[in-house]
Amino acid sequence: MSAAGTWQAFVTAARAAIERELDRRLPPESERPGRLHAAMRYSVFAGGKRLRPALVLAAGEAFGAGRERLLAPAAAVELIHTYSLVHDDLPALDDDDLRRGRPTLHRRFDEATAILAGDALLTLGLTLLALEPAEAEAGRRARAVALVGEAAGTGGMIGGQEEDLEAERAWPADAARALERIHRGKTGALLVASLRLGAIHAGASVAEETLLTRFGERVGLMFQVADDILDVEGSAGELGKTPGKDAEARKLTWPGLHGLAASHAKLAELAAEARSFAASLPEAGGLFRSLIDFLSSRDH
Amino acid sequence: MSAAGTWQAFVTAARAAIERELDRRLPPESERPGRLHAAMRYSVFAGGKRLRPALVLAAGEAFGAGRERLLAPAAAVELIHTYSLVHDDLPALDDDDLRRGRPTLHRRFDEATAILAGDALLTLGLTLLALEPAEAEAGRRARAVALVGEAAGTGGMIGGQEEDLEAERAWPADAARALERIHRGKTGALLVASLRLGAIHAGASVAEETLLTRFGERVGLMFQVADDILDVEGSAGELGKTPGKDAEARKLTWPGLHGLAASHAKLAELAAEARSFAASLPEAGGLFRSLIDFLSSRDH
Numbered sequence: 001m002s003a004a005g006t007w008q009a010f011v012t013a014a015r016a017a018i019e020r021e022l023d024r025r026l027p028p029e030s031e032r033p034g035r036l037h038a039a040m041r042y043s044v045f046a047g048g049k050r051l052r053p054a055l056v057l058a059a060g061e062a063f064g065a066g067r068e069r070l071l072a073p074a075a076a077v078e079l080i081h082t083y084s085l086v087h088d089d090l091p092a093l094d095d096d097d098l099r100r101g102r103p104t105l106h107r108r109f110d111e112a113t114a115i116l117a118g119d120a121l122l123t124l125g126l127t128l129l130a131l132e133p134a135e136a137e138a139g140r141r142a143r144a145v146a147l148v149g150e151a152a153g154t155g156g157m158i159g160g161q162e163e164d165l166e167a168e169r170a171w172p173a174d175a176a177r178a179l180e181r182i183h184r185g186k187t188g189a190l191l192v193a194s195l196r197l198g199a200i201h202a203g204a205s206v207a208e209e210t211l212l213t214r215f216g217e218r219v220g221l222m223f224q225v226a227d228d229i230l231d232v233e234g235s236a237g238e239l240g241k242t243p244g245k246d247a248e249a250r251k252l253t254w255p256g257l258h259g260l261a262a263s264h265a266k267l268a269e270l271a272a273e274a275r276s277f278a279a280s281l282p283e284a285g286g287l288f289r290s291l292i293d294f295l296s297s298r299d300h
Numbered sequence: 301m302s303a304a305g306t307w308q309a310f311v312t313a314a315r316a317a318i319e320r321e322l323d324r325r326l327p328p329e330s331e332r333p334g335r336l337h338a339a340m341r342y343s344v345f346a347g348g349k350r351l352r353p354a355l356v357l358a359a360g361e362a363f364g365a366g367r368e369r370l371l372a373p374a375a376a377v378e379l380i381h382t383y384s385l386v387h388d389d390l391p392a393l394d395d396d397d398l399r400r401g402r403p404t405l406h407r408r409f410d411e412a413t414a415i416l417a418g419d420a421l422l423t424l425g426l427t428l429l430a431l432e433p434a435e436a437e438a439g440r441r442a443r444a445v446a447l448v449g450e451a452a453g454t455g456g457m458i459g460g461q462e463e464d465l466e467a468e469r470a471w472p473a474d475a476a477r478a479l480e481r482i483h484r485g486k487t488g489a490l491l492v493a494s495l496r497l498g499a500i501h502a503g504a505s506v507a508e509e510t511l512l513t514r515f516g517e518r519v520g521l522m523f524q525v526a527d528d529i530l531d532v533e534g535s536a537g538e539l540g541k542t543p544g545k546d547a548e549a550r551k552l553t554w555p556g557l558h559g560l561a562a563s564h565a566k567l568a569e570l571a572a573e574a575r576s577f578a579a580s581l582p583e584a585g586g587l588f589r590s591l592i593d594f595l596s597s598r599d600h
Binding site: 027032033035036037040083087090092093110111112113115116118119120122123124126127129130131137138139141142143145146149150152153154155158159161162163165166181 | 327332333335336337340383387390392393410411412413415416418419420422423424426427429430431437438439441442443445446449450452453454455458459461462463465466481
């Protein structure tokens, strides 16, 4: 198996359990208000990569937690990730018609439903973290909500999205630093929180959580730099969305600001840093190293 | 002091502490992203009645909790209430230009900022419930998140809003029952949760919480029926918003469905029921009975 293959095999094997858990936690379409529930499900079951829930499982299992304790928190972060995509796609924000090759939620349903479905996914995600796993110490569940809530808030995901929108209107004077903050907020924060969430429910130590945070910060930045590169180099078929959209929208991106060569070099530098942190993490069948290789070579 | 005056005096006296707590918990405008923080503050400090935080304090103190333990949870429900107003006012939903006599957030700032600020208020509210009061048992904080999250979700506030929108397109066959569900969801759920939240942090018993729930359900319905009546009978000056808007939007309302006389009769019936439950609640200086009188006679 290739170096990146270990990670892909892990995600493939975990995928069915993650999908089942999401199905179990989302309200059924047969229940009122059915249209809203249908909208939530449309977005959640749109063929996402399930990277965040896989990170919860990987980190939790590496530190010794059983999968049954990790599935609900894993589903919760995917619900929150999905909400962020639904709202980011709205006409007033990125105004996207396609997401993973299908019409975005507000195109398939309508704008009001997309706003409410996004609100509902965020609410359900944080609520689920407070409730599950029911057998965990309440302190871990409360910490889980705080961890993910802070990662999703103005100091993380929403803050990054706001700065991204502001940069689209006019590139800030400190563009390189703004780009770093945007990446860290928009994608990095929830990826790091996913790893730490697994560690919390595994009862990992503070030192272990810190190590995982350092590792996750590099991995999160790798993910976003790779994403920016793909928007330049990828095709619509590979991406499931319109390529070149970033440049068209004058988005602040790594290739746009530093060029493609520097972006590839940055990716390699981040991979080296992530590897040095991974060396101190549990071996876990080479899973963390494999994740780095996967992100170094991703093409969609 | 009039019967309703006791409640009004309680809210007036509590107001400064609630506003201080909100100010303390909201990120400052001087911090990045400042525009988003300014937007959150614009909506939170728009002169709201602070009914929900007052209910948290009233219930918590009635069951013996000190105010310092209740202020952060009280602020949290107000943040969540404010998010719901910001999103409901959006062009794709109620499309309101005025809220409490001032431009709505998307009119004052822009639509993207209003969507993100709403998301941020919801996220901050639930996160705050998980974190504070820090000295409380973690189990109470986790329960607080679950309680408020469920009240705000598809089975509560968001579900009510969705059914309200659907009813605007076409009144459902079971209009009377749909109206009951909409009121219960849109307003009732978070009002009941506010009372129970106070009880949780006061360590009230399950029986006490159940009693408070029954009381809160009547109070919540009273609040909404009174609101519907005001939209017909009130003036713009009293309301701080455009009256007659419900009828114009063909909204499902109590007066619209049952007439004004039946609406006033319903209000009186709910008040009698609420009084019978209040009789078993702690006396608390007549605060709960006074709240009923206040809701029976509210004119804004």
